[in-house]
Amino acid sequence: MKGLRWWIIGLVMIGVALNYLSRSSLSVAMPTLSKxxxxxxxxxxxxxxxxQAAYTVMQPIAGYVLDMLGTKIGFAIFALAWSLANALHGFASGWLSLAFFRGLLGLTEASVIPAGLKVVSEWFPDKERSIATGWFNAGTAIGAMIAPPLVVWCILHSSWQMAFVVTGGLGFVWVAIWLFAYRTPRDHVRLEPSERQYIVDGQSNTDIEKASWKHILSSRKFWGIAIPRFLADPAWATFNFWIPLYLSTVRHMSLKEIAMFAWLPFLAADLGSIVGGYLSPLFMKWFNVSLISSRKLVVTTGAILMFGPACIGLATDAHTAVYLFCVGGFAHQALSGALITLASDVFGKNEVATASGLTGTAAWLGSISFSLIIGAVATTIGYNPLFVCLALFDVLGAIVLWTVLSSTETTPTAQPVLQS
Structure with missing residues (x-):
């Protein structure tokens, strides 16, 4: 099967999309649930x-489980669990029970980015990793983009409970396809020998005996990625969990208007994921920089663009606010994809999911802190100062990335592939 690695990453992208569809369903249904x-x-x-707390705690554990069980079985187990947890949201009777089911969802969904990155490390040469990560990371925005029209349709034609049953049930279908279709390049019978050799020859990272939290946490390269992710992720959490509520309470959009417009920032985020993936090899070609430096340039570009959503408070109407959210979605996903890919650039295959989970924990510590701040002060000082903070965080994260992570950092025993 020609170009099988791209079919594989397409399947991962669908899984990521369903993961984010599940987590985004609540924010769309929230105006109804609040009443x-x-x-x-x-x-x-x-x-x-x-x-966020459950997701934060579980990410390194999920990454470790994936490194131990393998991508195929580990990803399937987690996907089954998050689909069930999402469907259980329909049984919520108040905010406490909703928080309990939400915690279960966080525990199970924490696997998705480490799993996706592990697939990238197995199936792609170094020079294509940012592109592959960009494509599967686009699934995060696809899921969030589908959520408003699908959830609102379910609410209007049935009930808010049915919205969670439908969005959760789609995950079971994906798991069946995943178990049937996924193998590693070494074992996949439909992979052409020439493509298998192309993948192997283009990979500089090597296996180690097993993943080691101590080895990862004690390395400078981990903190060079973790701190920028801590500073960047509050933006994505804000877009995912607060856009529908902001449009409803501040911009006074109706439920139907939210269904019409709330998905647009996530369409822009899709474009950011994909374009950001291609920017890295283009920067290597245009500026003759190293693999790591090309990732840093993508992060810096995204950080500058984040000043778009910082200006939302100046928007005179709801449609302009949505447009600026679109700029933010594009910017964040471009820089986020580069930060996620860096883990596969500097860590070995058998520890990449664990390393990704640990940097993801840092990211979600930033997310949960900022969400609590929004909940506490949004009704008193408004959202606008908070949107400005998101841009400043990303600029600071870019500075940390350039300062802490060496531009010549590589995985053990090899140099990065520098090819235009």
């Missing part, structure tokens, strides 16, 4: 924090 279940903005921030 029917009497959930306040402060209580909603606790529900969001339950998901």
């Amino acid at each position: 029917q279940l009497g959930i306040s903005t402060q209580q909603y921030s606790y529900v969001v924090a339950a998901f």
Whole structure:
């Protein structure tokens, strides 16, 4: 099967999309739930924090499990679990039960980025990793983009409970396809020998005996990625969990208007994921920089573009605000993809999921902190100062990345592939 690695990453992208469809369903349904279940903005921030706390704690554990069990079985187990946890949201009767189910979802969904990055490390040569990561990372925005029209349709034609059953049920279908289709390049019978050799020859990272948290956490390269991710991820959490509520409470959009417009920032985020993936090899060609430096340039470009959403407070109408959210979605996903890919650039195959999980924990520590701040102060000082902070965080993250992570850093025993 020609170009099989791209079919594989397409399957991963669909899995990521369904993962983010599940996590984004609540924010779309929230205007309805807040009325029917009497959930306040402060209580909603606790529900969001339950998901984020569970996700934060579980990411390195999920990454370690994936490194131990292997990508195929590990990813399938987690996907089954998050699909079930999402469907259980339909049984919520108040903010406490909703927070409990949300915590279960966070525990199970924490596997998705480490799993995707592990697939990239297995199936792609170094020079294509940012492109592959960009494509599977586009699934994060696809899921968030599908959520508004699908969830609103379910609410209008049935109930908010049915919205969670439908979005959760789609995951079971994906797991069946995944178990049937996925193998490593070494074992996949449909992989052409020439493509297998192309993948192997283009990979500089090597296996180690097993993943070691101590080895990862004690390395400078880990902190060079983890700190920028801590500073960058509050933006994505804000877009995922707060855009529908912001459009409803501040811009006074109706549920139907939210369904029409709230998905647009995630379409822009899709483009950011894909374009950001291609920017890295283009920067290597145009500026003759190293692989790591090309990733840094992508992060810097995204950080500058984040000043778009910082200006949302100046928007005179809801449609301009949505447009600036689109700029932010594009910018964040471009820089986020580069930061995620860096783990596969500087860590070996058998520790990449663990390293990705640990940097993801740092990212979500930033997310949960900022979500709690939004819940506490949004009704008093408004959202606008918070949007400005998101841009400043990303600029600071870019500075840390250039300062801490060496531009010549590579995985053990090899140099990065520098090819235009």
